[in-house]
Amino acid sequence: MQYLLSGDSLVLDQALCNGCGRCEEVCPHAVYSVVNRKAVVANRGNCMQCGACRMNCPAGAIAVSTGVGCAAAIIGAMRRGDGGGASCDCA
Amino acid sequence: MDKVSCGCGGGSPVQLTHIEMQAGPAPVLSTVVMWRDVLGGWRVRWGMGRMRYRVAPGLYRVGEPDKQSPVLVTANYKLTVDAVRRELAGLSVWLLVLDTKGVNVWCAAGKGTFGTAELVRRVEAANLAGVVEHRNLIVPQLGATGVAAHEVKRSTGFTVRYGPVRAGDIRAYLAGGMKATPAMRRIAFGWKDRLILAPVEVVGVLKPAIVILAALTVLDVLRYRSLSWRVAADFAPFLAAMFAGGVLTPLLLPWLPSRVFAIKGAVAGAVCVAAALIALPGGAIAAAGTALVAIAIASYMGMMFTGSTTFTNFAGARLEVRRALPPIVVAAALGAVLRVAAAFV
Known part of the structure; x- marks a missing residue:
């Protein structure tokens, strides 16, 4: 299943990529594959922008804007007047 | 944001009754999930005490682990620990439980509490380098949003190996020499995964639902001067909307039209509310008002389900x-205006 703006903010700088394959390993939606020791974004539309790849890229080759894909958290932040502060606060 | 107090101080972590302190570096964790654990799981899924359902963090023994045994890392939400330990029956492993304030691996990793700093801290606090001879940590793959493997390596000397997404695959992962197959790395999000959170959605609208049903009862009494079977007929479309938004939308998620959850909820709601209104007809104005309110409820509940899925993102949800x-x-x-007006015309 795909959602609005899936993978929109994901940027991979192949020049920095060292081919370690961590991004492919940590991605739960098979967004990456490694071809000739370089990562490629193979399935951008499946990306939920969780940031696991960015977090685990030792070369700093990945940029992606992350956050909770949760309407309840976003509405909660709006009510607090804190547009950027949406976080999981189920309680 | 995080209202939960730190587990080391004022909070009262839920103790596992079957942990016995023994001689040796870590308490023993049973792999037997008891009926009261199952009951506890049901309780928290209905929203009762969910944020207090936790296990004391630290290193545990499962079976009879030695210096060669693998080290698995998990969160201290008790439902998570239960899901992991029941899969470890017959195995001998170390289980390193991080203090995630009683939050599951995926959500805690997003917050950063299941993260590099906490993992490094727990590895050091447990003197793990003295407990095992190897230098591998098996971290659940969904913890990767909070853990930077290369930084853990630099700080502790331990290599992070990302294990499977699901606890149910741990045994196969270990048997395969700590190799995860592509299927173990994917989030499937099948119908059981979607439905298991339905109670949370329904509980989330319980209070407004009671207010609406009470208001309908008052309107009916005003209109007919007595309480009659009509109240039940008035309730039906709203109960249908809650069912559509809270149960049908998650269940039929892949097949409902649009990527927008509010539309999915509205479509499921429109069908169910129409069915209820046709089965138990009333006045046209009341029906129109009821339909608007009820479909709005289903649509809202559908939108709320974005947070329970495994594929939505922040920018899309904000949009x-x-x-x-x-x-x-x-x-x-x-709809509310129409429904109230209908009681007086």
Whole structure:
């Protein structure tokens, strides 16, 4: 299943990529594959922008804007007047 | 944001009754999930004490682990620990439980509490380098949003190996020499995964639902001067909307039209509410008002389910809220006006 703006903010700088394959390993939606020791974004539309790849890229080759894909958290932040502060606060 | 107090101080972590302190570096964790654990799981899924359902963090023994045994890392939400330990029956492993304030691996990793700093701290606090001879940590793959493997390596000397997404695959992962197959790395999000959170959605609208049903009862008494079977007929479309938004939308998620959850909820709601109104007909104005309010409820509940899925993202959800919330509010307000007016014409 795909959602609005899936993978929109994901940027991979192949020049920095060292081919370690961590991004492919940590991605739960098979967004990456490694071809000739370089990562490629193979399935951008499946990306939920969780940031696991960015977090685990030792070369700093990945940029992606992350956050909770949760309407309840976003509405909660709006009510607090804190547009950027949406976080999981189920309680 | 995080209202939960730190587990080391004022909080009262839920103790596992079957942990016995023994001689040796870590308490023993049973792999037997008892009926009261199952009951506890049901309780928290209905929203009772969910944020207090936790296990004391630290290193545990499962079976009879030695210096060669693998080290698995998990969160201290008790439901998570139960899901992991029941899969470890017959195995001998070390289980390193991080203090995630009683939150599951995926959500805690997003917050950063299941993260590099906490993992490094727990590895050091447990003197793990003295407990095992190897230098591998098996971290659940969904913890990767909070853990930077290369930084853990640099700080502790331990290599992070990302294990499977699901606890149910741990045994196969270990048997395969700590190799995860592509299927173990994927989030499937099948119908059981989607439905298991339905109670949370229904509990989330319980209070407004009671208010609406009470208001309907008052309107009926005003109109007919007595309480009659008509109240039940008036309830039906709203109960249908809650069912559509809270149960049908998650269940039929892949097949409902649009990527926008509010539309998915509205479509499921429209079908169910129409069925209820046809089965138990009333006046035209009342029906129109009821339909607007009830479909708005189903649409809102559908939108709330974005947070329970495994594929939505922040920017998309923000866009959905901005576009869908105003029409939902307008529809609900207009519907309420019509429904109240119908009681007096």
